[in-house]
Amino acid sequence: MPDKVSSHRRFLKKAERDMKQLYDEGEYSTYIGRYTQYRDHTAPELELIEKYYEARLRTDGADFIVDDALLAMNEGAGDYETHMYYLLSALIELGRYFEVIEFSDHLMEESIPQGFRIEVAALRHRAKKALDENRPEPQEPEVTPDDFRGMMQYEKLEVLAKWTDEQNARYTGLVRRLLPEAEDYQLITFMLLYLREAGDSTPVEFEKFGKKVRRKPSELELLEETELSEVVLQGVLEGVEERMPEFHESARAMVMSHIIHCYPLTPDVNPDSLIDSYLLILHEMLNLEYERKSDADENALRWIRSMEESIAARR
Numbered sequence: 001m002p003d004k005v006s007s008h009r010r011f012l013k014k015a016e017r018d019m020k021q022l023y024d025e026g027e028y029s030t031y032i033g034r035y036t037q038y039r040d041h042t043a044p045e046l047e048l049i050e051k052y053y054e055a056r057l058r059t060d061g062a063d064f065i066v067d068d069a070l071l072a073m074n075e076g077a078g079d080y081e082t083h084m085y086y087l088l089s090a091l092i093e094l095g096r097y098f099e100v101i102e103f104s105d106h107l108m109e110e111s112i113p114q115g116f117r118i119e120v121a122a123l124r125h126r127a128k129k130a131l132d133e134n135r136p137e138p139q140e141p142e143v144t145p146d147d148f149r150g151m152m153q154y155e156k157l158e159v160l161a162k163w164t165d166e167q168n169a170r171y172t173g174l175v176r177r178l179l180p181e182a183e184d185y186q187l188i189t190f191m192l193l194y195l196r197e198a199g200d201s202t203p204v205e206f207e208k209f210g211k212k213v214r215r216k217p218s219e220l221e222l223l224e225e226t227e228l229s230e231v232v233l234q235g236v237l238e239g240v241e242e243r244m245p246e247f248h249e250s251a252r253a254m255v256m257s258h259i260i261h262c263y264p265l266t267p268d269v270n271p272d273s274l275i276d277s278y279l280l281i282l283h284e285m286l287n288l289e290y291e292r293k294s295d296a297d298e299n300a301l302r303w304i305r306s307m308e309e310s311i312a313a314r315r
Helices: 009-024 028-039 046-058 062-075 080-093 097-108 114-134 145-150 153-165 169-181 185-197 227-243 245-262 271-285 298-313
Strands: 204-208 211-215
Touching: 009 028, 009 046, 028 046, 046 062, 046 080, 062 080, 080 097, 080 114, 097 114, 145 169, 153 169, 153 185, 169 185, 169 204, 185 204, 185 245, 227 245, 227 271, 245 271, 245 298, 271 298
Parallel strands: none
Antiparallel strands: 204 211
């Protein structure tokens, strides 16, 4: 039986004022101790109960909230909605997201006040979001050399592009192993670009146009930084834009296919002659006269046509 002094109304009012001051000053641990004593003498008001739960949350006491809230609801003590709200909040703090979702789903089936329904829905959303964020991403199956060999050409290019974009160095060994087997020049180019992006500094060997080449991938240029891209492609596109802009994309596709086909090798041809030669060929394809036809170099024309023939032979 509580003693008469500590349960006196005047004593309880002073205890309430002291607790509120402790809470406002951030003395949460002291507030919890005083509240526990106070609760032994009388049923606390809703404001003090809420402050108790908040103090517990601020002192990593979520597990105490679960016990106290469940006990209070079983005994029918105080405001049910408040105890349930803090029970769900504590379960979220403890990472018990499935229980929050289960409790919330049951509550949503009951006839509860609209304001409380909104609060429950918000807590369920928090739990669902946390559950989704903590769920590990499904691990992609390991690609083996046989898997890669069995892919269609476009699938090989797609997976190489994905690994390159992700800067995923996981498959450098696989790509190095399969590079000497590759016969398609476009595939060889993207295998080299992948190794370059992965920072592979060990020399690799590959074959293009009947020549065996040995290069360090890490020292290769980006495709966009080669002379064929920065000078020749840009020059051709400027000429096309000036004379036949409707064929801009077709011209880009043609020149880019040659750049990809021969990378990282470069033709021993003057870049300006290559530009004029490309423009001459494009004009001829459209039955148009190119006014600078004399600037086209025979060696450049021969190289462009050899690219077209080589690409056609490997399709």
